[in-house]
Amino acid sequence: MATDARRENISWIQGVRRAGIAPAFGFLLVALLLLWLAVNLVQTPSDFVSVALEGITLGLVYGLIALGYSLVYGILELINFAHGDVFMLGSWISFSFAANRIGLDAGSSGFTVIWGLGLTLLVAMVFCGLLNVTIERLAYRPLRNAPRLAPLITAIGMSFILQDVGLNRLGPAPVSVPNILPTGAVFTIGGHEYRWSSLIVALTTFPILFLLMWLVQKTRQGKAMRATAQDQEAAAMMGINVNRTISFTFLIAGSLAGVAGLLYALYSTNIRYDQGFQLGLIAFTAAVLGGIGNLPGAVLGAILIGLIQQFNEGLSWHAPSSQWTQSIVFAILILILVFRPEGLLGERTPEGG
């Protein structure tokens, strides 16, 4: 847009006019948002920082789920509605395994906690990964050539089935997970305690993101994934086993959901059977915000959404407050999809709109 203007040597006003009203509107919104944040920062700096930190942590949890959505969408162009519920089952299996099988609770020693959590992480990843692969095999693969809507509808059905399993296992009310991490603060910033659970979330998410990016960019399997995402038939002609690649992608996405489930259980200490649906939608919004199919974009979008959520609820100067949070998140989703469907980091494709 603006670059075109420079190349053509027209004034910036003409450039803006050519680009249209939508980007100008978008910039205006963003500017207002930043202004509102700045006012709040000036008025209550310590609260702002604590709310921002919480927002980032929450955003990182969303990011792990969003990565799974992005991976699957990139390769199959399918919005896997069931992904959020795989995440919920990951929370459940982590809780069930850690609390009931190993017997971790608030009184366990540090060494037990580390070993126990590591084991639980492994169990959650394997369980969710295999679950995701099975779902793909049973529900999505037979519909690979069907019209676009068919696997989408099947995904909704699958989501319902998984939610029902969760409802039967967890009950309709939230279940409290014992707090096995030390309750003190890691460090304190301006009166706000940065908890161990937040640290673990941050310490886990970033390495996973980098690991995933390495996997996709540098390994052979990753190349196969990228090739299949670009063009399935051409990839098959090049000798890539497309079915196996897709299954592998679902395995990775499922494992990510499992990790997210465990982290969520640790961070929020309350799990419920419909958290998958709620957080799945938020994570999908985040993936779209960052650019669907783009891995760092998914995490960036997720962090932004987490920040927006926490700012909405935590700041006091003209904040809409938590009764509007859901509407705001969905409104963002709708605005992004309507005005900039390729997201922040994505590339505009001809059918992107």
Add this chain to the structure above:
Amino acid sequence: MTELPEYRRPWWHRWTGLFGAPRRRWRALDDRQRWQAGLVLRAVLVVVLLVIAWPLGALVAILMAAQYLDPYIPNEHAWARRAVVPTIIAIVAITYPFYNESLGEMRLFGAFPDVNTAVIMGVYVIMAIGLNIVVGYAGLLDLGYVAFYAMGAYTCAWLASVQFAGQDIRIGAVGVGGTTPGIHISIWVILLVAGLLTALIGILIGLPTLRLRGDYLAIVTLGFGEILPQVANNGDNLAGVNLTNGPNGITPIDAPGFFGVNFQQGSGSFFTGPRLYFWFVLPLVMITVFCSLRLRDSRLGRAWIAIREDETAAAAMGVPLMRTKTWAYATGAFFGGVAGAYFASFKSSTFPNDFNFNISAFILSMVILGGMGNVWGVMFGAAFLAYLNQEGLANIGHSLNQTFGTHLEVPLYQFGIYGAIIVLTMLIRPEGLIPSARRRAEFHEGVADTPLYDARHDTA
């Protein structure tokens, strides 16, 4: 997989081939064998229904046998051939309140649905037909249909309750006390107004979003379906205005009236309240079906089918994409609004908690089960699933518990059952139970072709 020679098939192929086997064998039959097989299947269906409840089996048998009346209808009354089945169904439906209590019990499903449940089934049928126009005819996946239901319900609530107690407008309302404040307009007028208003909302929602691709459109409509109920819940203080009374909902809502008889009170033991509601939902259903059929066979309907099958080709043929899609959306919204308004009047209340994504998915599953694009299939799917939801599942649980002594709580599995219905339908018979031939061809085109890369490679 079975196209590979024997020595190259993996050891587990027999098990995975099971899903594909029936379809392959069906395709291998010739026409006469297929007719015989169809006859056997139909007989099995009638027997099963007879076992469950003899009236059901008898009805289905009569409907199947009705086609044999065709030769006896002279050609100058050829239209009557198509009218036999609908006439029978109409008679059975209209007289239902008279005999439904003496029908006895169904095995497994418990008592036949009572008149209240029948009204709810009717309302869901209207909503499903509306969604069928959007999803089935035009192929636009709409996951936020509950927003239209909510809009219709709240319109009815605004125009037929004490919500706006400062006003005192009374147009044709029956059975409302003289001193009751608020706006009270005749429900029949409100149905129309609600439909039109909801259609307007549908157009407003559709304008920016309908140019999106299918799956993005689904998510956006889901978003609207979540935003509207939250606005309703927070609506008691929208910049100081109490629009929706927030979580307390708007209750009570006036009932419709006809010749001075208010539907909530009824009149005597013949025209009881629920019967009146039921007898008036039937014409609404019939009008909806009529509109749907006429739309399908109109130029607009053909345009919808064209964009459903291939948007690019349709655009190349001169079909105005945005306008056609918006019409589909608006029409679907209209019927959703009418159904929502009638339902709100029937329940005499509307709460923001009534509206959530599950209802959108529920109506979608009705459309899928019945057959996307086929009005009769959708009617059957809607009636059946609505019955299951209201009474059927609880009754099934009750029967199972009594027979086997278990303590199953079948409503706890409701999500799973609907999810399984959706998944199984999409996997095995995506065109639905009673499909149109065109739809069946659409869904199975290309599915039977062996994709290039299903062939096994020895290298990774």
Add this chain to the structure above:
Amino acid sequence: MSRSPFLAALIGLTAVLALLAAGCGGGGGGGGGGDAKALPASSCSDIYYQGDGNPDAIIASDLPLQGSGRSQTVQMGEAIKFVLKQHNFKAGDLNIGYQSCDDATAQEGAWASEKCSANAQAYAQNTSVIGVIGTFNSGCAEIIIPVLNRAPDGPVAMISPANTYVGLTHGGPGTAAGEPGKYYPSGKRNYIRIVAADDFQGAADALHTQQLGLKKIYILNDKQAYGLGVATDYRNSLNKLGIKSVGFSAWNSKASSYTGLATQIKQSGADAVFIGGLVCENGGKLVKDLVSVLGKDVTLIAPDGFTPISAVVDGAGDAAEGMYVSVAGQPNEKLGAKGKQFVKDFGATQSSGQVDPYAAYAAQSAEVLLTAIEKSDGSRADVAAQLLKTKVTDGILGSFTIDANGDTNSNPVTVYQIKGGKQTTYKTITPPQDLVKG
């Protein structure tokens, strides 16, 4: 081409169907005395009747039998059965059967308006139903009362052991326009309750707050009918006592984390938080986050939406320690002689030995309803009229009278405190009328 076969077939078909319709018409319905028609099995249990012959009439209870409060509501049903059995299933000349109906769905684990409305229609249309004990949630009552009020054969009597929303029986601050008249379209009252309404509970909580010496209260609500109502009443009473409320906002029950909200509360400098809502709206997580951000010194006060206390302890764990929960009514140990006898006898029939306070209220409701049936002439309208004239002397809940609005004149509110994961009675407050009304 002869037209007779076509016409004959069509006429024959129509005749057959018309005969079926006419001949089978009008069936069903109760026959002579002793044949009460049961409510549908999809919502209600089988008829509980162990008397002689067959029941003439049915009383139904409408309670949410799923979700976290299940233990409470199931026990309430058992208490009604206990009382009915004590009366030998008779009220006056009528044999009374009982059906327990559910207004909750499994998914929500709480009451659902569809079920409330379907149940209401069932009660209204079934002329054997002579009285309804319910509901537990005020939102459900808002749906059921008008339908029962307009039922054929006169308004159907309804008595609630637990509804606290003010607008159901009388107007005032915190109620919407047109309440309570809009729930009684026929003009006649048919609904009473034996617990104090939320204006009393709000006043009691405000007095409790004052007695604790708290100065700055932040008020939260769950944006549902009950929570918003009780929070508004609490704020009004606080204002009358001259205590400042530094904030009034809602919490989003679907959120994963309330630290943002808690930070906002901390910013306002509140030393106590009033949590007006139901515990099943993610109340446990809210309590956890409030305590983690505001520290253990913050005082948390909640109304009876946060019962059963076991659900709060399950949901919030250690964070709930020291929290105050107020419940309209007396604790079991403060009941009169008859009440204590009931607790003892009924507790003996329960496997856990524990008697939830609401069970006593359900039992008293059953007693009141049976007395009204006895005093009436057996018709639905008259039972409702008698219900409004209830005057209990030395009942399970002591002595009280029901006024013309359907409210009780005995309005104690008990404040419990959570200590060691268990509920302990802290004190009982009966707020003065001028604080509530004035």
